Each structure stands twice: as C-alpha cells, then as structure tokens.
Amino acid sequence: MTKTPKRTNRPEAVKTDLLDAAARILTERGIQAFTLDLVARDAGVSKGGLLHHFANKKALLDGLFMREMETFKNDILSSIQKDPVEAGRAARAYIGLDRMENEDEGTPAILRHLLAVMLLEPQLCSEWTRYYWETIRSTGLFDNMTPSLLLSCLAADGLAIWDILGADIIDKKNREQLQLLIEKLTNSSSTEK
Template identity: 40%
Template sequence: MSIAHHRRKQPELVRQQLLEVAARLSLELGASGVTLDAVSQAAGVSKGGLLHHFPNKMALLDGLFDDLTGKLDRTIAEEMRNDPVAHGRFTRAYLACVFALQDETDTQGWQVLTIALLSEPQLRARWRLWVADHADEFVGTDSSVGCLLARFAADGLWLADILKSHDVDQQTRQAMRTQLVALSLQ
C-alpha cells in the first residue's frame, strides 16, 4: 500500500517546488527543455499533480511571473517604508532590489523570466503593465528624468548580470549605485 494516501498534502510547497525546478531546467536546458514531463519528473511530482497547478507551459511561466513580481513588490514596499525621503523613493527601492539580485535566491527565477520576457509576447505585456502601474502609482514622486534614468540604468545592469556580459567588481557596483541614488534625488 502506498504511503501517498497518508502523506499530508502541501500544495503551496509543491507549487513552489515546481516553479523552482522549471527555472533550473530552463537555465540548464533552455526554454525548449522545459516540458511538463521534464518538470514533473525532475520535481518528483506526478504529471497530474503538475497539471493541477499548471495546466500548460504558459501557465507555468505565468506562475513564475506572479511569484517573482509578488516578491519584488513586497521587497520594494519594505524598502520604501524604510526611506524617509518621498522624492525618488520608489526608484531607490527598485535600485536596491536590482542591486540585490546578485545575492538573492530568486536570481535563477529572474534569469529565466527575463529570457522568457524576450520571447513571450504575453509575458512582455504583463511586464509592461507592471511597469506602467508602478509609474502611474508613483508619478508624483518618481517621474523626474533623474529617476527614469536611474531605473533604466538599473535595468541595463540587471540584463548585464543575467547575460554575464560584464564583470563588474563590488567597488564599481557600489559606486554605480551611489550615483544612481543621487540621480533619484534630482
């Protein structure tokens, strides 16, 4: 008799495990290597269990998007609560998140999602909406050219980190961050 019937079900843990496995497989094998069969097998979850959470590959990518942007929103909100200066507060919080991505456990997920954003129109539309919603929400405090330039520069660093196209030492990264924070105050 299988012990699966006696095992306590933890759907959120299973869902998170599936997202992490999909991210890992995507980095190891490329987006084409992320099949529902490969994810379920690598995660040790039945295909039915996977389909319960994600009925198709796009749903899996959407789930990864929701998970990562939810974490990003919570981290930005926390950073903003700790910043007493209203002007540029969102931009500085965004900078903190981007500069921390190098050390975060979610780096792998962001790498996968960023690559998927380049090839999946549905995900690009969702990211564009996320950016527009935040730009609208913080239009009074973060719409200066300095704030916009700082966020664009941070996006460039993010992409360079994901592509591993530039070796930027910590001292240079810190100098870059200091200058971008200064831009957010203009």
C-alpha cells in the same frame, strides 16, 4: 496488517513546490533545459500532478512570473518603509540598492531569467510587460518621480538588461562606479525642481 499512509491533500504546498522547482531549473539550467518532465521530477510530483496545477509550460511560467512579481512588489514596498530618507526612496526601492549584495539569488535572479524568456517569446513579452507595469504602477512608485529619479531607474533597468543578455561591455570597476552614480542620483533628487 500494515496501513497505507493516508495521502494528504496539500494543493498549495504542491503548487509552491512546483514553482520552486521551476525557478531552480530556470536559474540553474536555463530555458533551453526547462521541461515539464524535469520540473515535475525536481518537485517530486507526477507529470499529471503538475498538469493538474499548470495546464502547460506557458501556464507554469506565467505562475512563476506572477509569484516573483508579487515578491518583487513586496520587496519594493518593504524597502520604501525601511528607508529613512524620503527623497528618492521610491527609486532606491525599485532599483533594489538594499538588495544589491544578493542579486544573484532569489527573486532578482529569477526575474532576470524570466525576462530572458520574454525576449524569446513575443506573446509572453506582451503579456508579462503589461503585468509588470500594472504591478509596479499599483505601488504608486512612479507617481511623483523627478526626471533624475526616473533616469536612475532606467539606468538600473539598462544594466539589468545587459546582465540578461550576458553583455560584458563594462568591467567591474566601471560597473561599480555606474552603480554609485545611480545611487547618487537617487540621493540628490531632493534639490531637483
């Protein structure tokens, strides 16, 4: 007599698998190909199992956005702690200067794709924008920023929006120069009053 393996109840692991699959599909195929069936199949879960954790596509995207925002927040806080230069460290952490070499994978790439979804979905845009700024404000990041540091953050956000929109407005050399200028702004802020 063969024993049927006992199914282990691992709801958090299944939820993580679903969110990982959602991130993969979103970054590799885009929102147009993003379906609950595809996410369930990629995660090795039945569609009913997916619906047990996420009632619909919006709930799944919300879960992914919130997870990635938590990771983004933790990355910012970690960057602040690692940066030995106090002046401008919050701006450098927000911009992700220490993460630039990996910006096409992980949380930065997923957040870019999720921000693209926001452009298509007005309800998500409103909800996620509020959640985004609540998360960023909870770090105290912008509490004492000088105008130069705020400008560097806004410029970096602008470049990210251009990436989301696929706007190849500036060539690689000019982009690198802009990134160096943004970094320079974060380093020169200690002399600003």
